[in-house]
Amino acid sequence: MNWLEGYRSRELCEALTSEIRQLADQPLRFMEVCGGHTMAIRKFGIPSLLPESISLLSGPGCPVCVTGRVFIDQAIYLSGLEDTIVCTFGDLIRVQGTDASLEKARAEGKQIRIVFSSLDAVELAKRNPEKKIVFLGIGFETTAPGTAAAILRASREGLKNFSVLSAHKLMPPAMEGIISEGIPIDGYICPGHVSTITGTKMYTPIVEKFGIGCVISGFEPLDLLQSILMLTRQVVNRKPKVEIQYSRAVKPAGNPEAQKVMREVFEPADEWWRGLGILKNSGLKPKPEYGQFDTREVINLPDFREKEPRGCICGEILKGLKTPHQCKLFANTCTPANPVGACMVSSEGACQTWYTYEGKN
Amino acid sequence: MCLSIPAEVLAIQGDEAEVSVNGNRLKISLMVLKNVKPGDFVLIHSGFAIEIIDREEAEKTLEIVRLMKADKN
Numbered sequence: 001m002n003w004l005e006g007y008r009s010r011e012l013c014e015a016l017t018s019e020i021r022q023l024a025d026q027p028l029r030f031m032e033v034c035g036g037h038t039m040a041i042r043k044f045g046i047p048s049l050l051p052e053s054i055s056l057l058s059g060p061g062c063p064v065c066v067t068g069r070v071f072i073d074q075a076i077y078l079s080g081l082e083d084t085i086v087c088t089f090g091d092l093i094r095v096q097g098t099d100a101s102l103e104k105a106r107a108e109g110k111q112i113r114i115v116f117s118s119l120d121a122v123e124l125a126k127r128n129p130e131k132k133i134v135f136l137g138i139g140f141e142t143t144a145p146g147t148a149a150a151i152l153r154a155s156r157e158g159l160k161n162f163s164v165l166s167a168h169k170l171m172p173p174a175m176e177g178i179i180s181e182g183i184p185i186d187g188y189i190c191p192g193h194v195s196t197i198t199g200t201k202m203y204t205p206i207v208e209k210f211g212i213g214c215v216i217s218g219f220e221p222l223d224l225l226q227s228i229l230m231l232t233r234q235v236v237n238r239k240p241k242v243e244i245q246y247s248r249a250v251k252p253a254g255n256p257e258a259q260k261v262m263r264e265v266f267e268p269a270d271e272w273w274r275g276l277g278i279l280k281n282s283g284l285k286p287k288p289e290y291g292q293f294d295t296r297e298v299i300n301l302p303d304f305r306e307k308e309p310r311g312c313i314c315g316e317i318l319k320g321l322k323t324p325h326q327c328k329l330f331a332n333t334c335t336p337a338n339p340v341g342a343c344m345v346s347s348e349g350a351c352q353t354w355y356t357y358e359g360k361n
Numbered sequence: 362m363c364l365s366i367p368a369e370v371l372a373i374q375g376d377e378a379e380v381s382v383n384g385n386r387l388k389i390s391l392m393v394l395k396n397v398k399p400g401d402f403v404l405i406h407s408g409f410a411i412e413i414i415d416r417e418e419a420e421k422t423l424e425i426v427r428l429m430k431a432d433k434n
Contacts (some may be wrong), residue, residue, distance in 0.1 A: 006423040012426045012427065015426060062362060063363075087409065093362050116407070117389075118408070120409065140363075141363075142411065145409065145411070149392040152392070191416060192363075194363055199409060218422075226425075226426060245422070247421065248415050249365075249414055250412075255393065258391055258411060316432075
């Protein structure tokens with residue numbers, strides 16, 4: 001089965017852009033809140049296919065970018081404890097903490113392993129009963145079920161040396177946060193794989209409370225253009241609603257099994273977001289009955305303070321208030337090889353995608 | 362980070378599946394997805410299958426755009 005045929009068809013994409021051009025007779029600002037979309041939009045040159053009246057803004061949809069430096073500081077601290085091994089996804093390894101990155105700490109001999117799956121960390125715990133294994137739980141609703149599943153497995157196997165340092169975050173509070181800050185947007189291009197897990201229901205309050213349409217989009221050029229057309233139609237017809245464009249991967253009710261696993265293990269917690277501050281119930285932490293798998297419950301962590309690097313405007317970029325080109329550090333002291341802010345570290349960060357696909361100026 | 366890639370399910374054993382991603386064979390977990398069968402295409406994310414890809418829906422999405430294009434011509 002060829003997944004790309006059709007979804008990258010020039011003729012079909014042209015049909016969509018011509019329809020968008022006909023309809024978009026007013027300035028429209030749509031925000032994508034998924035790092036994967038940020039990357040796909042720039043990679044495929046989607047803005048160059050759209051009429052000037054449509055602007056696409058990047059939102060807080062890259063988990064690496066919105067996670068605080070304190071989280072990295074905590075992870076590095078843990079990796080320096082004699083009997084502890086920290087396991088992380090590769091995405092986090094180059095992100096700067098206050099003084100160093102996990103990559104640098106690992107080069108200095110700290111115990112840090114990159115894993116493909118949270119279950120690899122559980123395996124490591126089984127094989128090393130004399131060590132404490134800490135898994136860095138990062139990501140949105142797409143990734144959280146996997147972390148929950150790892151905790152369930154560790155619990156079923158009676159492991160006493162596995163825990164999760166959770167920085168898991170939930171999308172809707174940040175989407176509401178953006179609107180509450182008064183950032184003008186006319187529609188949300190909603191995250192595809194987050195919605196695979198959650199379904200459509202969580203976006204209803206955004207439509208009902210703020211009158212802003214939500215279209216769940218796939219990641220191919222045709223997906224993105226069709227989603228932009230659907231949002232444009234909603235604005236023109238003054239009928240904001242939740243729609244699924246990415247119907248091959250998103251069902252209205254989402255993935256019930258993944259939701260069940262998540263609900264079993266996690267409860268909502270207040271979380272700090274770069275650019276948005278602390279948002280109520282925007283994170284996930286293990287429930288008290290799984291407290292023995294919550295790193296913060298089982299290991300004492302020093303009190304680190306959140307401090308933004310000087311001159312870095314990641315926070316404003318993550319809210320769509322500024323573009324990377326407006327940052328003095330961009331392509332200057334902050335580059336993919338030497339990133340200052342997290343938005344330049346992640347291949348899904350607005351700064352790195354601009355650097356890669358839009359050029360330096 | 363929510364990157365998920367399509368994979369074809371080759372075999373299932375308990376809550377694990379062997380899948381092929383463009384010919385690369387991987388073991389993934391089925392702990393958060395039910396009713397998967399060999400031959401299904403699933404989306405995988407960080408070692409877990411998170412959804413079965415609906416081929417009919419994939420075709421329907423394209424058909425909507427094809428019809429729109431035909432209408433305009």
